Amino acid sequence: MTLLRGRGYASVNYPTGMNxxxxxxxxxxxxxxxxxxxxxxxxxxxxxxxxxxVAQCAAETLGMPMENVIVDTADTxxxxxxxxxxxxxxxxxxxxxxxxxxxxxxxxxxxxAADELEVDAGDLETDGTGFVRLKGSPETKxxxxxxxxxxxxxxxxxxxxxxxxxxxxxxxxxxxGEMDPDSCQAHAxxxxxxxxxxxTGVVTVLSLHNAYEIxxxxxxxxxxxxxxxxxxxxxxxxxxxxxxxxxxxxxxxGPVDFCEYLMPGPAEIPVQSSVILERPASNGPFGAKGxxxxxxxxxxxxxxxxxFDACGVRLTTMPFTPESVLRGLDALRA
Amino acid sequence: xxxxxxKVNGVGRTFIARPETTLLLALREQLGLTGAKRGCAxxxxxxxxxxxxxxxxxxxxxxxxxxxxxxxxxxxxxxDGRKLSDVQQAFLDGFATxxxxxxxxxxxxxxxxxxxNPNPTRDEVNEAISGNVCRCTGYEPIVSAILDAAERRRAxxxx
Numbered sequence: 395m396t397l398l399r400g401r402g403y404a405s406v407n408y409p410t411g412m413n414x415x416x417x418x419x420x421x422x423x424x425x426x427x428x429x430x431x432x433x434x435x436x437x438x439x440x441x442x443x444x445x446x447x448v449a450q451c452a453a454e455t456l457g458m459p460m461e462n463v464i465v466d467t468a469d470t471x472x473x474x475x476x477x478x479x480x481x482x483x484x485x486x487x488x489x490x491x492x493x494x495x496x497x498x499x500x501x502x503x504x505x506x507a508a509d510e511l512e513v514d515a516g517d518l519e520t521d522g523t524g525f526v527r528l529k530g531s532p533e534t535k536x537x538x539x540x541x542x543x544x545x546x547x548x549x550x551x552x553x554x555x556x557x558x559x560x561x562x563x564x565x566x567x568x569x570x571g572e573m574d575p576d577s578c579q580a581h582a583x584x585x586x587x588x589x590x591x592x593x594t595g596v597v598t599v600l601s602l603h604n605a606y607e608i609x610x611x612x613x614x615x616x617x618x619x620x621x622x623x624x625x626x627x628x629x630x631x632x633x634x635x636x637x638x639x640x641x642x643x644x645x646x647x648g649p650v651d652f653c654e655y656l657m658p659g660p661a662e663i664p665v666q667s668s669v670i671l672e673r674p675a676s677n678g679p680f681g682a683k684g685x686x687x688x689x690x691x692x693x694x695x696x697x698x699x700x701x702f703d704a705c706g707v708r709l710t711t712m713p714f715t716p717e718s719v720l721r722g723l724d725a726l727r728a
Numbered sequence: 729x730x731x732x733x734x735k736v737n738g739v740g741r742t743f744i745a746r747p748e749t750t751l752l753l754a755l756r757e758q759l760g761l762t763g764a765k766r767g768c769a770x771x772x773x774x775x776x777x778x779x780x781x782x783x784x785x786x787x788x789x790x791x792x793x794x795x796x797x798x799x800x801x802x803x804x805x806x807x808d809g810r811k812l813s814d815v816q817q818a819f820l821d822g823f824a825t826x827x828x829x830x831x832x833x834x835x836x837x838x839x840x841x842x843x844x845n846p847n848p849t850r851d852e853v854n855e856a857i858s859g860n861v862c863r864c865t866g867y868e869p870i871v872s873a874i875l876d877a878a879e880r881r882r883a884x885x886x887x
Contacts, residue, residue, distance in 0.1 A: 441827020441864060615823050619865060623826060626866030652772035652861060660867035661854040 395593040399600075402699025405583040408688035409576030410678075412481040417561040419483075420474035421491035423452065423499045425553035427546050429524070429539035431456060431499065432464045436473035437488045439465075442686060443616045444484045448492045450612055451679050455496035456503070457520025458538060482684030485612065486577060487559045489679030495557030502553045506545045507536050578675035580683040581607040584625070584692035586664075588700040590707075592723060595716030597701055599629045602693055604668040609675040609683035617685065621668045624689020626658065631690060632697040634658050636713045730793045736761065737805025745792040752776045752787035755802060763803035763832040767861070774860030777833035778802045784840040786859070803832035806839070814884065815839055818877035819870075826864030834860050838874045846882055850875065 411417050422434040433452055439445040445465040453460045467473070476488065501515075507526040508515035511534055519529050527535035545551045566573040585603040590596075602625045611617040634656045637648050649655040674681020694712060702708050707722030732745045736759060743758045755761045755778070764787055767775035771786040778787045779801035806813035812820065815838045825831045834857055841848055841856035848856070853874045862870060 441829065443826070616826075619823060619826055619869065622868065623864045623866045626868075627863070651770060652768050653770070657861065659854070659858050660871050661851070661858065663867050666866070666868065 395591060398590045398592055398704040399587065400590065400700040400702070400704025401585065401587050402696050402701070402703050403583060403585040404692045404695035404699060405581065406688055406692045407579045407581045408482065408685075408691065409579050410481075410486045410675075410684035411483040411561050411577050413561070413564055413573075413575035416563040417477055417481075417483065417487065419476040419487040419491045419559055421448075421488065421495045421557040422474050423492070423495040423555045423557070425499065425503065425538075425542045425545070427542055429537070429542045430462050430464050431458065431496075432466055433492055433495070434473050435465065435467045435488060435492075436470040436476040437467055437484055438479045439467055440479060442479070442484065442620070443613065444479070444488060446616065447485050447612045447682075448488055451489045451492045452496045454680070455493050456500050457522055457526075459522065459524055462524065462538065482580075482686035482688065484684070484686070485682050486678055486684050487561070489612070489682060490559035490677075491557040493557065493679055494559070495555035498555030498557070499553055500555070502545075502551065502555070503538070503541055506549055506551060506553060507541050509549060510536050510541065510544050577677050578609065578683045580609065580685050580688060582621075582685075582688060582692050584628075584696040586693060586696035586700045588697060588704055590701055590704040590719060592705060595719035595723070597633045597697070597714055597716075597719060598662075599633065599664040599693075599697055599700075601665040601667075602629070602696070604666065604692070605671065606668065606685060606689075607671040607673055608685045609678045610672050610681035611670050612680060612682050614670065617670055618668055620685055621670070621689050622666045625666050625668075625693050626663060627690040628693025629662075629664060629697070630657050631712055632694045633714050634662075636715070730796070732792050732796045734795065734797075735799045737801060743792075747791065747793060749792045750788050751778070751780070751785075751790040751792050751795060751800070754792040755787065755800070761802050761804050764836075765829055765832060767829065772861070773830075773833075774837065774857075775830050775833040777836045777860065779836055779840055782840070782843065784837050801836070801839070803835055806835070813839070814880045815842065815874070815877040818873040818880060822869050822873035822876055824865065824869040824873035830860055830862045830864075834862065834870055838877065841874070842878055842881055846878060846885070848875070848878055 425431050449463040449465050452463045504515045504518045517529050518526050524538050525535045545553050564574045583605045587600040589598045604621050675683050698709050733742050764778050765775040767773035769788045771789040776788045777784050781799050815835050837857050837860050853871050
């Protein structure tokens with residue numbers, strides 16, 4: 395038995411959003427009487443952190459603390475339109491829509507504050523802690539709770555805003571095939587190190603080293619975790635997960651639940667190191683691109699290349715099972 | 729139908745259980761404790777993990793009528809008011825959560841480990857949470873947070 399070590403890399407560029415009948419998302423924002431801003435969306439946060447990043451986008455645009463922002467992703471029957479959570483589009487599409495809505499709400503907020511302070515709205519600024527104040531005269535200020543009370547009970551106004559991001563449908567140029575199907579592309583490269591047991595065919599992924607160019611990391615901790623959590627899933631796709639041998643023809647023998655569906659546990663994780671590079675996208679919210687789905691992509695071909703480097707077996711079908719490695723080794727020896 | 733008495737997070741609770749009522753269902757539907765999650769409902773994902781007389785169990789596989797008189801600890805009972813337990817604080821500080829669905833089960837498995845082994849190795853942490861599936865984080869932040877919590881608890885014990 396010999397443990398063969400190998401190293402391989404793969405890179406990926408990944409589109410943000412899609413190009414079917416156009417790709418829109420909308421957002422509405424309004425201030426409550428207590429001075430909170432409610433963002434209404436139909437976009438779904440299924441754990442990826444969309445509510446956090448759009449709250450950041452709104453807080454930054456409004457100039458208000460994060461604590462003053464409430465994200466309500468209630469109901470696709472009653473909320474503003476969203477195409478959905480897919481195509482790594484949420485941060486980009488919904489973030490842009492929220493920024494547009496927050497800008498409109500900010501303008502009204504400053505106008506109401508200007509009336510209360512008897513100054514010009516153009517001379518006002520936010521301080522990030524909940525106050526609107528006069529530039530150059532920070533003692534002339536009013537808190538958002540007083541602004542919304544004045545708007546609702548004295549001035550008779552709503553502090554609200556509407557936002558939409560629409561990527562219009564784009565058609566290919568018939569002569570060249572050239573088209574503009576997405577808004578921007580994120581890029582990544584992963585270097586994988588593996589160990590292949592030439593007797594059992596078992597592949598162990600030792601390490602993943604990831605570099606991601608993602609426009610702007612709106613939330614660096616969440617971006618780093620998406621990269622490494624996705625890296626884990628890439629390892630899982632590469633050497634563990636399969637609905638083989640009979641799916642979809644028959645469900646009689648394949649895995650039907652977590653007891654039979656093989657996934658790596660905490661003892662089978664590789665060491666990971668990750669670097670995030672920021673080159674803001676001109677059309678992204680504060681420069682961000684989407685990195686949802688792509689994080690599971692680069693590890694898989696990187697692992698396949700590392701297996702080839704380790705033992706000369708070129709595998710092209712996932713997962714890279716012990717059986718496929720041993721058959722490959724047999725073919726090389728034949 | 730049977731009347732079941734439990735001590736849940738230190739408080740006596742009484743409810744009526746049908747023979748097929750699981751401990752998980754009783755906690756969530758009858759006692760209003762929704763921290764333990766119903767994932768696979770067959771004992772394979774660990775998201776429903778609670779402590780039964782100090783031992784971690786997958787509560788989806790425990791018929792409630794069989795544990796009459798037991799002590800049950802759920803994630804809701806860990807914090808002291810607004811002060812999180814050391815394991816919860818370590819999970820928060822180490823960002824050992826993403827979607828959060830596995831988190832209550834992970835934390836209860838970690839609590840059980842640290843109760844019986846205050847100085848676990850990384851391998852022992854891996855083994856302790858091997859029945860808890862996480863699809864978001866890649867496990868590394870979770871393992872690190874549990875080791876961090878163990879260190880905090882030992883430091884606290886030495887004060």
